[in-house]
Amino acid sequence: MTTVKNVIHSIANPLTYICNLSFTTGAFPQKMKMAKVIPLYRSGDSKLYSNYRPVSLLCQFSKVLEKLFEKRLKVFLEKFNILSDSQYGFREQRPTALALLDLTEEISSYIDKSNHVIGVFVDLKKAFDTINHDILFMKMERYGIRGIFLEWLKSYMGNRKPYVQIRDYRSSSLDITVGVPQGSALGPTLFTLFINDLCMTSKKLKFILFADDTNILCSGKKLRNLMHDVMTELTYLNHWFRLNKLSINMEKPKYILFGNKKTKTEERMIIDNNEIERLTETKFLGVILDEQLNWKPQIKNIKIKLAKSVGLLNKTKLFLNYKARYILYSSLVMPHLSYCVEIWGNTYPSNLQS
Numbered sequence: 001m002t003t004v005k006n007v008i009h010s011i012a013n014p015l016t017y018i019c020n021l022s023f024t025t026g027a028f029p030q031k032m033k034m035a036k037v038i039p040l041y042r043s044g045d046s047k048l049y050s051n052y053r054p055v056s057l058l059c060q061f062s063k064v065l066e067k068l069f070e071k072r073l074k075v076f077l078e079k080f081n082i083l084s085d086s087q088y089g090f091r092e093q094r095p096t097a098l099a100l101l102d103l104t105e106e107i108s109s110y111i112d113k114s115n116h117v118i119g120v121f122v123d124l125k126k127a128f129d130t131i132n133h134d135i136l137f138m139k140m141e142r143y144g145i146r147g148i149f150l151e152w153l154k155s156y157m158g159n160r161k162p163y164v165q166i167r168d169y170r171s172s173s174l175d176i177t178v179g180v181p182q183g184s185a186l187g188p189t190l191f192t193l194f195i196n197d198l199c200m201t202s203k204k205l206k207f208i209l210f211a212d213d214t215n216i217l218c219s220g221k222k223l224r225n226l227m228h229d230v231m232t233e234l235t236y237l238n239h240w241f242r243l244n245k246l247s248i249n250m251e252k253p254k255y256i257l258f259g260n261k262k263t264k265t266e267e268r269m270i271i272d273n274n275e276i277e278r279l280t281e282t283k284f285l286g287v288i289l290d291e292q293l294n295w296k297p298q299i300k301n302i303k304i305k306l307a308k309s310v311g312l313l314n315k316t317k318l319f320l321n322y323k324a325r326y327i328l329y330s331s332l333v334m335p336h337l338s339y340c341v342e343i344w345g346n347t348y349p350s351n352l353q354s
Contacts, residue, residue: 027152028155035183037056037163039053039166040054054182066184072149073189083196086199086207088209088210089213100340114221116226117218118230120217121214127195133157137153160175160181162176223257248272253276286339313329
């Protein structure tokens with residue numbers, strides 16, 4: 001009779017051999033590069049392809065190889081302190097709460113000095129899908145990732161042939177020449193490395209980067225001069241995006257003028273002949289930031305979500321026991337109350353009372 005131990009041993013031995021061979025030769029197995037892409041409907045007109053999200057299914061063995069490479073890569077990046085302190089996405093012990101804390105403390109310190117503070121919120125257009133491989137390899141070599149490691153990465157990224165499958169219909173395979181493999185374990189880390197030098201484009205701006213969400217802060221005593229400085233720095237920033245063959249989603253860039261009082265200005269902020277809209281509040285990393293940082297919009301949003309959940313819990317008390325209702329509470333109520341509460345919970349008691 002075959003035991004579980006023997007089965008695991010029979011699987012682990014070939015896998016260990018493949019891993020050792022791959023890292024020794026610097027070659028990623030070609031059969032592991034195949035990806036089946038399934039489009040999932042999101043919302044809107046079902047006849048428009050833009051309303052579908054492509055989900056990539058990869059070989060499980062390839063994910064094991066990626067995880068091993070990623071682990072070694074992260075050790076190298078942390079050991080030599082390569083990643084910028086402004087990078088929070090896909091890094092251990094750097095959750096969204098820490099990024100928001102850094103952002104709010106920076107804004108508060110500027111306001112305490114009686115400075116005007118402008119926060120610009122930028123979203124990149126299909127950032128993961130448009131990364132140029134040659135630029136990525138050049139940057140990694142500059143960071144000290146060379147030799148077999150770099151050759152393995154080139155083999156991993158190159159000659160990928162995904163196909164699309166809808167029900168029983170399958171497309172032909174096509175070569176992918178840009179972007180990181182979707183659904184891969186290694187893709188987010190490679191993207192983080194690619195945009196790492198974005199923070200070096202300006203000494204006047206404070207960056208908060210979380211994946212493809214970019215927040216930029218700038219402060220100054222005089223509002224007119226501050227607006228001019230921000231537009232100038234954004235021009236340099238846009239030049240960096242063009243050199244790296246990335247593009248800003250011009251439908252999404254917004255800015256907020258932070259301060260204890262509402263400030264009126266007739267100045268317009270323009271980047272690449274597109275005017276950036278001024279907002280009084282916006283959602284960043286799942287939390288609603290308002291121009292006075294009093295967190296009223298965030299608390300109002302949580303109240304609306306909780307009202308629905310509490311109503312549902314109230315209806316279930318007649319036929320569910322305490323344990324079952326507690327599970328519902330933990331999934332429907334608690335996440336809204338606990339997510340980044342260390343940020344928005346630090347407000348006036350009158351705001352929290354409701």
